[in-house]
Amino acid sequence: MPxxxxxNSQGSRCHCTALRKASRRIxxxxxxxxxxxxxxxxxxAILAQIHRSEPTTxxxxxxxxxxxxxALAHTLKPLERDRLVSIDIDSDDRRNRVAKLTPAGxxxxxxxxxxxxxxxxxxxxxxxRIKSEALREVMQFLVSGEFVRQFTAETQxxxxxRGASPIxxx
Numbered sequence: 001m002p003x004x005x006x007x008n009s010q011g012s013r014c015h016c017t018a019l020r021k022a023s024r025r026i027x028x029x030x031x032x033x034x035x036x037x038x039x040x041x042x043x044x045a046i047l048a049q050i051h052r053s054e055p056t057t058x059x060x061x062x063x064x065x066x067x068x069x070x071a072l073a074h075t076l077k078p079l080e081r082d083r084l085v086s087i088d089i090d091s092d093d094r095r096n097r098v099a100k101l102t103p104a105g106x107x108x109x110x111x112x113x114x115x116x117x118x119x120x121x122x123x124x125x126x127x128x129r130i131k132s133e134a135l136r137e138v139m140q141f142l143v144s145g146e147f148v149r150q151f152t153a154e155t156q157x158x159x160x161x162r163g164a165s166p167i168x169x170x
Contacts, residue, residue, distance in 0.1 A: 033119035037112035
């Protein structure tokens with residue numbers, strides 16, 4: 001069970017830090033809930049995404065999960081080792097690798113469904129159904145191209161306004 005840290009009144013004002021801390025906490029709680037399935041939250045998310053979009057290239061899978069391709073490759077290895085996914089060379093483009101669920105992967109994903117549903121209900125009970133829906137909407141925006149464009153435009157505008165960054169001027 002994760003430690004029950006009390007919020008620190010001197011918490012960071014950094015949005016990124018706050019989101020990462022919240023993400024880690026929720027992942028810890030979901031990991032505990034999913035433990036009987038033998039899957040971590042990240043592994044279940046990968047299996048579920050493959051199921052929704054298979055067959056899919058590893059690059060498309062990384063993009064859909066908003067993951068670095070290297071981090072995804074690292075996370076896929078135990079799933080492939082445990083024969084929950086198969087990774088094969090794309091017959092249409094040999095530069096790409098295609099990810100598919102194996103029968104064992106489909107079974108493990110199905111086994112985890114009830115556990116995941118319980119975790120979802122636990123989240124919604126603790127946080128509130130309406131707030132949970134609103135949070136999902138906000139998070140969808142945060143991973144959207146529109147948010148990336150607005151964020152990038154503002155940070156570049158601010159950088160131009162200040163002149164060259166000390167990092168880039170070396």
